[in-house]
Amino acid sequence: MTTGTAGARPSTRRWTTVALLVVPVVFLGVFFVNPVATIVATGLRPEGSFDPAAIGRVLRDPVVARVAWFTLWQATLSTLLTLAIGLPGAYALSRLRFRGSALLRASVTVPFVLPTVVVAAAFLALLGPESPINTALGGLFGTGAPTIDLRRTVTAILIAHVFFNYAVVVRTVGGLWSLLDPRLEDAARVLGASRWSAFREVSLPLLRPAIASAAAIVFLFTFTSFGVVLILGGPGRATIEVEIHRATTQLLDLPLASVLALLQLIAVVAALVVYGRLQRRVTTQPLVATTAASHPPQTTGERTFLAANLLVVALLLAAPLVVLVERSLAIPDGYGFTHYRALFAATRDTVLAVAPWQAIRNSIGFAIAATIVAVIVGGLAATAAVTGRGRTAGVVDRALMVPLGTSAVTIGFGFLLALGRPPVDLRGSPWLVPIAQALIATPFVVRTLLPVLRSIDERLREAAAVLGATPRRIWQEVDLPIVGRALLVAAGFSFAIAVGEFGATVFVARAQFPTMPVAIFRLLGRPGIANFGQAMAMSTILMFVTASAILLIDRLRVGQVGRF
Amino acid sequence: MLQIDHLTVRYGDHTAVDDVHLRAEDGEVLCILGPSGCGKSTLLRAVAGLVHPTAGEIHLDGRALDGLRPDQRRVGLMFQDHALFPHRTVADNVGFGPRMQGLSRSDIAARVEESLALVDLAGTDVRDVTSLSGGEQQRVALARAIAAQPGLLMLDEPLGSLDRALRDRLLTDLPPLLRSLGTTVVYVTHDQDEALALADRIAVMQAGQIAQVGEPDELWQAPRTEFVARFLGLDPILDATVHDGVATTAVGRLPLPDQPDGPTRIALLLHALRLVDDLQPVRPDEVAISGRVIARRFAGDHLRVAVRTDRDVELAVPVWRGRGPVAGDEVTVALATAAVHPLQDTTPQ
16 A cells, blocks of 8 residues: 655644545535435435335336336346457457557447447447448349348347447456466366367456456446437337436436436446455456467467457447448438538527537537546545545545446436535536536546556655655655656546536536537437438547547556556 | 477567477486577477477377377476466366366376375365465476376476575486486476486577587587587687697697597686696696686685686686685686587587
């Protein structure tokens, strides 16, 4: 455990920690604990007073049961599918060396950070009747060719979930796989194990914690999936998240929404506890490869395996994004920038109530505000976690992770319930959007900064202290230069998260201040080629904004910064 | 018997193993000695089937290994840094090979017990391999390789990661153990002491090729190339011209009765050099070389004195007794003429 104030008296240090924690504690108290507590209170009293029978009635509601069941099975199936496709990918990308493998490893992360609305829009384009897949089929089989239309199906949801979470498996499992000494499997082979039993007997048990932890994350993400299901799923295919949104905005049934949100919170906390345990096991694994863990594919089998995985990456990860761009440029008689020009026209859009370019301006403005808030709150909290001693540090670390697991919809819904009344009445305030986004981005800031702050050798601080630096100068001369890059990474992350945030924003964004994801959602909800085209164009812009932020981060990445 | 013919392993442009021929007789301990990166580990991995040779053939007891998977070869390999399975106990590590061979539970247990007893680790079965000391891990790795009862046992720098004291003890323990197995052993190392202590024969490897194969004293007496001589610790290497069984060199005239006339190169053995003093004058089987001390280094049980001769050759002379000369002193060095080794291949390297 490192401490941030070499040579300072214990009491001084304690007060430093307390002072650093003031802002994060107030921020989380007002904007996280308060909304969540309101949800719990409302959820436990669906009809105004605490009444177990009333909760029971809501829980026995066939709609709730159906929604809970759908949420559970689609999450389970999505997780299994992601593992089935992601594990071979993890091997191919971590153990086989080929031209461009490093670049490919970096780029499979891009889908994970893309806004859900962009991904949903991309799959609407890829799986709809206008898709190039259908054009190709028509070209092959003539007009009699079947038209594939997977919009509003479970299949579409599952494919989009695999698209999102492929990177989770590749990074989590592949990360450990690349540390696994390849000679362990070699040893098993020489001792008479076939390829498969060497994997099963040696690598699989060693990878199991990483696989389980990846599965837990994927399950959590797909269990709380909102944007993808809302846009791709259609009626009858609602997760708890989508149903909370529907109950709030369409049915105006806040008690139902509260019970659902409570249900969601319980499930998420349970998943987080499981994840926390698995994480501990990953970190205690004593593995470091002493030789290069990757090798060029040698046999025909290995080359085929690699080709198959590259094909999966191309079809699953690249195709939707390519089709998204293609659709944004498609106009009735060919290709052009009509949809993009429409976005920047001064006219007020009938669907959005404002000119579309204003959504772009709003998004960027909100995201910058959210980034500043998240970096300040997260930065202070991370510094406090490092300065504080054992217990404090652990508590701060864990407390800040809770919003990470809480779904965006829960946060948005909680804002709606709690912040529209005294003592904190922000109803109608445009500030709600960046605050919600900052809340979601803060845990990522902490996750990025903590390992770097902890990695600073305490002896550097001690050396500075012995050479006459005050605690403040130590921070300035030692910590800041080292943390500087990590701060930029954290800011980039926050910006990417905020600019694409949908689940919470859709609850709190005012009609006259839509963000890009909200605008895309509204445009997709209306019929008409022009609306669809503009949704594609805005999704493309959002994709490029997010991807540039992420690629910038990747350049700056230091050590393990930015791992899940 | 292991027979390797024309073996070549290429990685892209880099040739790790270059047209190697090598034989190891039944029950023989063959050491492959060479600096790191000379291709000796790749050679082992090719025999084990872990890398695919570009060309060549490998036969074990008359059976061609080419095309066989590693698990079909029944070849034992003890890895550098051991590669023990960290998630398994000692017994599960040692019993892995027998289990892969489909032996019954009781047979596996018997093999584990037998192998652990052989490496003097009986009773450690249930321990976690990560809780063992470096020396214990090394012995577990050996037990694991032995328990599979391979037709050929290969060891890749087995003592490389151990501290000096432990290494010295194992160098005494290992030869009788390896011989008691009766298995052909191929032992890879970069350490000449290990090779000289263990080997029936040594193959010196250089840049993917076998520079020389022979029994330890044969190599020592007649190193074929300058590389082999230097690797065995022979220094300096001098130019010489032989005429009628006498070589003219920078350190004087030395008898080389069996050497044909013409230019050659010779290697001097460190222990063949000593300082001449009043108690031990130059003997008839020695030649005297005069020079000046330029440096001295304390080496524990002796002092090593660097002497530059009048003809500018640098000699490292051990001093076993007394305080020894200091820098600047004029000294006379005696060279035992029996310790002069002509190189067979005189190309400077």
